[in-house]
Amino acid sequence: MDTIKTYIEMLKEYKWQIALPAVAGLLLTTFLIFSQPAKSDQTGLTDFPQTEQTSSSSELVEETSTEVSEEPSQLVVDVKGAVTEPGIYYLDAGSRVNDAVEAAGGLTSQADPKSINLAQKLSDEAVVYVASKDENISVLASMTTSSAMSQEEKNTSLVNLNTATEADLQTISGIGAKRATDIIAYREANGGFKSVDDLNNVSGIGDKTMESIRPYVTVE
CATH class of the missing domain: 3.10.20.600 (Ubiquitin-like (UB roll))
Structure with a gap:
């Protein structure tokens, strides 16, 4: 009995010293328990904008790439x-x-x-x-194609006034059978063409016709 009374007296005397640590421990435990969901929510909120921002950046890059390729x-x-x-x-x-x-x-x-x-x-x-x-x-499309040829290709595709047959000459737009005959007749009568400009001396070939024929003939 004396021992029990002694403990009771000690509790009464040191009740604040004992109660304060107990209350502090209880408060700490309560804080830790209730702070866990809040922390989890905060982490979730932080992750969501980052994911959305990354997705938006990818979409922006894709749209820009599409616009450039159009x-x-x-x-x-x-x-x-x-x-x-x-x-x-x-x-x-x-x-x-x-x-x-x-x-x-x-x-x-x-x-x-x-x-x-x-x-x-x-x-x-x-x-x-x-x-x-x-x-x-x-x-004109043929003229465009001709201008895009290399010099060697141009020379190969040109009609040589000094060796061409009537059929060769008639492949040129603006030269029919009569004009082809006149060109060959002039060539034979004058010992050949010295230059493309000699075509002006052929009967029936004026300045306009000359300019339309010039890109397709040569003299060698």
């Missing part, structure tokens, strides 16, 4: 010559020469349909020129 959706072409309304026209990508001619009101009565390739695909900044009937100009 081709122009519109072409700007200059239509000249024997058309109803020459001028600058805006056409859809993939348009043909025929579309440009129609946009310009079509061919005039003086236009030479053989001077253009209506099926040729247009490129941005292209020039479409429709020649008149009296110009005797061959398809």
Whole structure:
């Protein structure tokens, strides 16, 4: 009994010293328990914006890459010559020469349909020129192809005025059977052509015809 009384007296005397650590431990335990969900929520909120930001950055890079690889959706072409309304026209990508001619009101009565390739695909900044009937100009697309050839290819494809047959000469636009005969007759009478300019001396070949023939002939 004396021992029990002694313990009771000690508890009464040191109750604050004993109670304070106990209360502190209880508060600490409670704080740790309730702080775990909050920490988890905070981590979740932090991760979500990072994922969304990464996804947005990837989408931005993909959209930018797509925009760079896209081709122009519109072409700007200059239509000249024997058309109803020459001028600058805006056409859809993939348009043909025929579309440009129609946009310009079509061919005039003086236009030479053989001077253009209506099926040729247009490129941005292209020039479409429709020649008149009296110009005797061959398809411009062929001239463009010829200008893109190497010098060796050009020389090979040119008709030699000093060796060409009537059939060879008639492959050139603007030279028919009568004119081919006249060219050969002049060649035989004058010992051959000294230069392409000698064609001006052939009967029936004027300045316009001369300029349309010049890109396709040579003298060797």
